[in-house]
Amino acid sequence: MAERRIAFRLNGREVSCTVRDHETLAAMLRDRFQLYSVRESCAQGLCGCCTVIVDGLAVSGCLYLAPLVDGKSVETVEGLGEEGRLDPVQTAFIEHGAFQCGFCTPGMVLMSHQLLQENPQPDQEAIAHYLSGNLCRCATYPEIVEAVRAAAQGSHVAKEEKSHG
Amino acid sequence: MTREVGRSLPRLESEAKVTGRAEYIHNLTLPGMVYGKIVRSTVAHGRIRRIDASQADRLPGVVAVITAAEVARIVQDPYYGPAFHDQPVLAVDKVHYVGDPVALVVGEDRDVLEAAADLVAVEYEELPAVFDERAAAEPGAPVIHEVIRPAATFTDLKNLKPASGSNVAMAYQLRHGDLEAGFAQADYIFEDEFHSHQVTHTPLEPIVTVAEPRGDGGLDIYTSSQSPSFVRMELARLLKWPENRIRVRTAYLGGGFGAKLYMKLEPLAAVAALLLRRPVKLSLSMEEQFYTITRHGATVRLKTGVTRDGRMVARACTIWWNGGAYADIGPRVTQKSGFTAAGPYDIPHVSIDSYAVYTNLPPAGALRGFGIPQLVWAYESQADLIAHRLGIDPWEFRWKNALRPDRPHATGTLMRDAGVLEVLQELKRLMRWDEPFDRGSGTRRRGRGIAIGLKAAITPTTSVAIVNLYGDGSCAVYSSTVDMGQGSDTVLAQLAAEVLGLDAREVRIVHPDTDVTPYDMATLGSRSTYHMGNAVLRAAEEVRHQLRAIGSEIFKCRPEEVELQDGHLVAGERRVSFKEAMEWRFGMQAGNLIGVGSFTPTYKKPDPATGESEDITTFWMVGGNGAEVEVDTETGRVTVTKLVTVGDAGKALNPGLVRTQLSGAALMQLGFTLFEEMRFEDGQVVNASLADYKLLGMRDLPSSVVAEFVEVGATHGPFGAKGIGEVGSLAVSPAVANAVFDAVGVRITSLPLTPEKVLRALKEQAGEIWEEVE
Ligand code: FES
Ligand code: FES
Numbered sequence: 001m002a003e004r005r006i007a008f009r010l011n012g013r014e015v016s017c018t019v020r021d022h023e024t025l026a027a028m029l030r031d032r033f034q035l036y037s038v039r040e041s042c043a044q045g046l047c048g049c050c051t052v053i054v055d056g057l058a059v060s061g062c063l064y065l066a067p068l069v070d071g072k073s074v075e076t077v078e079g080l081g082e083e084g085r086l087d088p089v090q091t092a093f094i095e096h097g098a099f100q101c102g103f104c105t106p107g108m109v110l111m112s113h114q115l116l117q118e119n120p121q122p123d124q125e126a127i128a129h130y131l132s133g134n135l136c137r138c139a140t141y142p143e144i145v146e147a148v149r150a151a152a153q154g155s156h157v158a159k160e161e162k163s164h165g
Numbered sequence: 166m167t168r169e170v171g172r173s174l175p176r177l178e179s180e181a182k183v184t185g186r187a188e189y190i191h192n193l194t195l196p197g198m199v200y201g202k203i204v205r206s207t208v209a210h211g212r213i214r215r216i217d218a219s220q221a222d223r224l225p226g227v228v229a230v231i232t233a234a235e236v237a238r239i240v241q242d243p244y245y246g247p248a249f250h251d252q253p254v255l256a257v258d259k260v261h262y263v264g265d266p267v268a269l270v271v272g273e274d275r276d277v278l279e280a281a282a283d284l285v286a287v288e289y290e291e292l293p294a295v296f297d298e299r300a301a302a303e304p305g306a307p308v309i310h311e312v313i314r315p316a317a318t319f320t321d322l323k324n325l326k327p328a329s330g331s332n333v334a335m336a337y338q339l340r341h342g343d344l345e346a347g348f349a350q351a352d353y354i355f356e357d358e359f360h361s362h363q364v365t366h367t368p369l370e371p372i373v374t375v376a377e378p379r380g381d382g383g384l385d386i387y388t389s390s391q392s393p394s395f396v397r398m399e400l401a402r403l404l405k406w407p408e409n410r411i412r413v414r415t416a417y418l419g420g421g422f423g424a425k426l427y428m429k430l431e432p433l434a435a436v437a438a439l440l441l442r443r444p445v446k447l448s449l450s451m452e453e454q455f456y457t458i459t460r461h462g463a464t465v466r467l468k469t470g471v472t473r474d475g476r477m478v479a480r481a482c483t484i485w486w487n488g489g490a491y492a493d494i495g496p497r498v499t500q501k502s503g504f505t506a507a508g509p510y511d512i513p514h515v516s517i518d519s520y521a522v523y524t525n526l527p528p529a530g531a532l533r534g535f536g537i538p539q540l541v542w543a544y545e546s547q548a549d550l551i552a553h554r555l556g557i558d559p560w561e562f563r564w565k566n567a568l569r570p571d572r573p574h575a576t577g578t579l580m581r582d583a584g585v586l587e588v589l590q591e592l593k594r595l596m597r598w599d600e601p602f603d604r605g606s607g608t609r610r611r612g613r614g615i616a617i618g619l620k621a622a623i624t625p626t627t628s629v630a631i632v633n634l635y636g637d638g639s640c641a642v643y644s645s646t647v648d649m650g651q652g653s654d655t656v657l658a659q660l661a662a663e664v665l666g667l668d669a670r671e672v673r674i675v676h677p678d679t680d681v682t683p684y685d686m687a688t689l690g691s692r693s694t695y696h697m698g699n700a701v702l703r704a705a706e707e708v709r710h711q712l713r714a715i716g717s718e719i720f721k722c723r724p725e726e727v728e729l730q731d732g733h734l735v736a737g738e739r740r741v742s743f744k745e746a747m748e749w750r751f752g753m754q755a756g757n758l759i760g761v762g763s764f765t766p767t768y769k770k771p772d773p774a775t776g777e778s779e780d781i782t783t784f785w786m787v788g789g790n791g792a793e794v795e796v797d798t799e800t801g802r803v804t805v806t807k808l809v810t811v812g813d814a815g816k817a818l819n820p821g822l823v824r825t826q827l828s829g830a831a832l833m834q835l836g837f838t839l840f841e842e843m844r845f846e847d848g849q850v851v852n853a854s855l856a857d858y859k860l861l862g863m864r865d866l867p868s869s870v871v872a873e874f875v876e877v878g879a880t881h882g883p884f885g886a887k888g889i890g891e892v893g894s895l896a897v898s899p900a901v902a903n904a905v906f907d908a909v910g911v912r913i914t915s916l917p918l919t920p921e922k923v924l925r926a927l928k929e930q931a932g933e934i935w936e937e938v939e
Contacts (some may be wrong), residue, residue: 023277036192039419041369042451046855049369077185090183094175097821098828100845101650102182103191103369103419109183126556128863135860137369137420138650139832143825144863
């Protein structure tokens, strides 16, 4: 089994490691970097539990091969927010009780964060569309939609405050 | 006045969950750990002729291949199960379904295991198999288990006698009133049969167990289990060890829904770890979850006698449960669900016959409702059918027949603290039942429906809790209740905090660790808030008692005059902190104040002949659902536009969590109702993947999802609270089917309500020929 050395940016820091050719991104992040927010559940790219952002695009860590992140930038939920401060999406998830068991939550949070970057004021349809690849077996969907809406409101308000101040 | 109880506090572990740092066994790695992969039967019923593991054994990275022969070196009698001891650690001589574990390959490298498992060659002599619950119950059907041995672990199952020599593993019967006389009084008799399909739990954290042999000869088990106390007890029995040699720990569960109950991977992981003397991790893949545990398919036949003015006077219920190859908890489903098969209705003459049937399908167990949703599917579909036939409004029909307070349920137990009427009323309000309704037009027809279900809490069961006040005045609750997303950590902390005058966020919940946390029957059946809640209350009251005694000495007053507020003892103007009280008591920051609380409700076991008992359950659960649907008459597609859920919470200790539980349960059941369905060919699951077995996603969300509760205080519940985890799921399926009927006038009697079925029914209704294209 061939191995290779790769270097990439992980949650804002330059890192390098040796990976096997067939190793998945999810396995690498868990086994070599202890980033347990990346979770393998369906292993078929269908549930979103293993969501990782690679160069600004959401990918399924269970299908994406680790060697491919060489030279790229990788983000997981562990890199979200600032030291000691949660990202507004995370705060909104807490305030709206947008999870039960929490297993799908990192994927949901990352995708919602990504959505708001692309579309700061999504309507219900846009939210459902963007998150349709993320499953929540606890079916906390209504609360997730509310949380994303609230986070959008919040970022909207924050921006306005900034422009006024 | 309460401060902690009744407030919608976010989950204590919220931050850990949104940052991805919450602990799951899924993430656990131990030094020297090896991994296992299960080799599964490829035939539905057969004798094992030969197992050849030599090729797999030679594969680099493979540490061992384990079969029943190796299991026997550790466990002589390898059969386990919560109701019957019928499931072997690995198949012995025979396999009973496609997917039955036959061998385990263990390796250091997870990547070679799949290939190694494929290299284990197993030869079978196939036996005739049977998959349908009705066919399997017939005399002459191939017998799946020649001998059935009962387990005697749970009190409520003690009097269930398994029947050997047939696939009817157990029969429960209830006789109430005089059925013949009842039918003689009826003006109309309705006979209908309803069918529920197999579905499965698919928690997103697949079932996982790590077993680690200890240097002192003991064994540590880390497992995604809903029932750590049971795992320890049952493993100890298999190993013939005292319970104190085994330590079982859990973490947060990435969903459970009943899939992670009793024993799943634990016996195999334990045996492998003991054989190899190193930690072994077994993780199911999503696919394997489909082979491990399912929800019972069921056939329910109802014969109901009704008078001209719409009173139900007699009902005979016959239920066949498709239990699959091993009983798991099927006998409890058969009995407990049997109790309430006639519904929340005041029917003077009732008979119930409920059969647990073995088939050559994957084992069926508990899934959010212990069989009740399958029964409600039948009796609430029929209730609508009757109401329409008699020209009575479906809500009025239910209201008229509903069991009123203090009336005897068919079991003979009086209806107490059961919010049947309250739930019906709230359902009517939220559905705007009395208001005009847009019925759609053209090919888009709209309809609405309601349904209501009743469940008896599993009784009697025990919960024990410890509340520990440390030297600095901080507090921890030790409980074996497993938080799998329902929010039990938060609610138990709220209860302890309420008693001790603390903020719930300051209370630490110590997660299940059988070396540390006391016994709990299991986290199942909506029992934790009520049972563990009571245990925690009692334990906290003991600590309060001790604190008050200290306070009375400090303040020189009577203990009753000492209040607990914000972590302080208070008497009039005088205050000392808990920390100061501990220093006063122990002379320095040291010591503990420990309270132990234990709760077991009263119960009277049913009379074996009649199935009746005046104390069958410690509380009744009542849930109602309403649905508005749009049916596309060209495609048969059903779109649920509004889903209403009402549950009786007794007293909502945390209203936010209660609503989320109610709507989560209802939406899960909505998936089961509309599209989730395990499909089989010759006993083989042919859609064991999320690609082919569709879970409810964001796009399937009804545009309006409403979840509300009523509060009909439970006399013996903590602050009047009851369990709520399953209540939202009980009546979803019939509510949707009733709405479909209301929209287009076709009655679907078998789940799920797929477009094909609806379209076929529409064509038949129009007298058109339905062409089957293969
Ligand atoms: S585990 Fe990768 S999408 Fe499900
Ligand atoms: S919170 Fe449990 S799967 Fe989403």
